[in-house]
Amino acid sequence: MxxxxxxxxxxxxxxxxxxxxxxxxxxxxxxxxxxxxxxxxxxxxxxxxxxxxxxxxxxxxxxxxxxxxxxxxxxxxxxxxxxxxxxxxxxxxxxxxxxxxxxxxxxxxxxxxxxxxxxxxxxxxxxxxxxxxxxxxxxxxxxxxxxxxxxxxxxxxxxxxxxxxxxxxxxxxxxxxxxxxxTVFDNAIVWKRFLDDGHFQSQRELADHLGLDESTIAVALSISKLPENVMHEMVARPDRFGSNMAYHITRYHSARGSDATLRLINRITSDDLSTRQVADIVKGRASAQETPKPPGRQRYAQRLEIKLDGVSVGDLKSYGEDRLELRLRGLSKERRDELLHQIEAMLLPVQSKK
CATH class of the missing domain: 3.90.1530.10 (Conserved hypothetical protein from pyrococcus furiosus pfu- 392566-001, ParB domain)
Incomplete structure (x- = not known):
């Protein structure tokens, strides 16, 4: 042709x-x-x-x-x-x-x-x-x-x-x-299939064709060893589970298996663990159950996941007796402004009593 x-x-x-x-x-x-x-x-x-x-x-x-x-x-x-x-x-x-x-x-x-x-x-x-x-x-x-x-x-x-x-x-x-x-998880599955099916003879050839470093291909191929049900738990949160985090989780899975890995993924999401903290868990310097927090970081008392139209967009955390922290991401400008006006309307009566 x-x-x-x-x-x-x-x-x-x-x-x-x-x-x-x-x-x-x-x-x-x-x-x-x-x-x-x-x-x-x-x-x-x-x-x-x-x-x-x-x-x-x-x-x-x-x-x-x-x-x-x-x-x-x-x-x-x-x-x-x-x-x-x-x-x-x-x-x-x-x-x-x-x-x-x-x-x-x-x-x-x-x-x-x-x-x-x-x-x-x-x-x-x-x-x-x-x-x-x-x-x-x-x-x-x-x-x-x-x-x-x-x-x-x-x-x-x-x-x-x-x-x-x-x-x-x-x-x-x-x-x-x-x-x-x-996402890195899409790349992991598809790139492995390309190599398995013989479309490319080596990681180097695939990297050259896509214009990427060979190390990027190698990381994705290591992630491809994860079961798809484990990947599914991370696909919905690309902001939390990029290449580096997924790579550490792959190493953890090799040592601990799927059930322990799924528990670690849930803890990463709920406790907002950093890549460095997860790397320490993988290396054995900290446990998945008792992950050390950075100095001065206060542990929240409660966490509420916030969803809009069935999609997770952030969370609401409470600290001590007098602190609330609301974090939202991935909103359209219109939805953001709408929520802002609603919060202002809720707080207005409180401010007027002062």
Whole structure:
């Protein structure tokens, strides 16, 4: 298959560790060059939101297209960058999806939003040329799951010219890096599978292809030895369980097993243990039950986990007889301001009595 314009833009600059975010932006710009959302919007406003457009339009800028995509596009009279509606039953996950874990609470929350507001952003799909009428998800797997959860039958999609394989993986990976939604646990599962399936011959080759240090690959592969049920307990809290913390937990699991590891994970969350404290537990300098606190750090009396729409966003802790500490994160500006006004309204009567 001839390299497409999409793939050429994909290779605009070699990846390096220091330019991981910049490379993601390069690839996003490459997508914008092929997927013209304004053109799609104009087509919809002219009553041409389906896949049927003029033959002249379908032949525009076809010199760099892959043969398979051109044949599909002409057969379906599709215009590059056009938003169309596809049956959800025709959409299937890509075997090169960079994501492995999808939280049920997150999908349920998005399903509620989609049910109320509808789908605002089209997903990207790649035709399965061997099974006409079906498509692989290139970007938007979470939206597909949420739409199914909301009992929808169709999905808005843009069909892109990119072969299913490592290139499509890199696209999804870089998009997720740009959104900060790619986790070390996704990487652990997928990178191990790439090596097991022979897509890369060594950690070094995989690291070079992704533009990462080989040590980053090695850490992720060590984490892949954890059982998935243990990973699930950490996936929901990427702010607490990054690569370093997960690496120490992997070492602890090797020595103590799953049950003890799950107890340690719960203690890390409830007691807000630092990576250094967990490293001390792993090395045997402290016990998982009686972890030493930094000097001057006061132990809270009670802790209440706070959830919004089923998703953990922080906690409320009480200290001694006169101190409360509220910590919230990951809120939208609107939700933050709403909560702030509610707290102010609660405290106003107290202040007026003084």
């Amino acid at each position: 001839k390299t497409s314009q999409f793939a050429k833009g994909f290779k605009a600059r070699p990846d390096t560790t220091s330019s991981e975010k910049r490379t993601a932006l390069d690839r996003l710009n490459a997508i914008d060059g092929i997927v013209d959302i304004q053109q799609a919007g104009q087509a919809a406003s002219n009553g041409r939101s389906s896949a049927f457009v003029s033959e002249e339009q379908t032949d525009a800028d076809s010199a760099t297209e892959s043969d398979a995509y051109r044949a599909w596009r002409r057969a379906n009279r599709y215009s590059a960058g056009q938003v169309i509606e596809l049956p959800l039953k025709a959409i299937k996950p890509s075997p090169f999806n960079p994501r492995h874990f999808y939280l049920k609470t997150s999908i349920a929350e998005l399903a509620v939003n989609l049910a109320k507001q509808g789908q605002q952003q089209a997903i990207h799909v790649i035709p399965d040329y061997e099974n006409p009428g079906t498509f692989y998800v290139s970007d938007g797997g979470r939206r597909v799951r949420a739409l199914k959860e909301a009992n929808k039958e169709t999905v808005k999609a843009i069909v892109v010219d990119l072969p299913i394989g490592i290139e499509s993986y890199k696209l999804g990976y870089d998009l997720n890096v740009q959104r900060d939604s790619q």
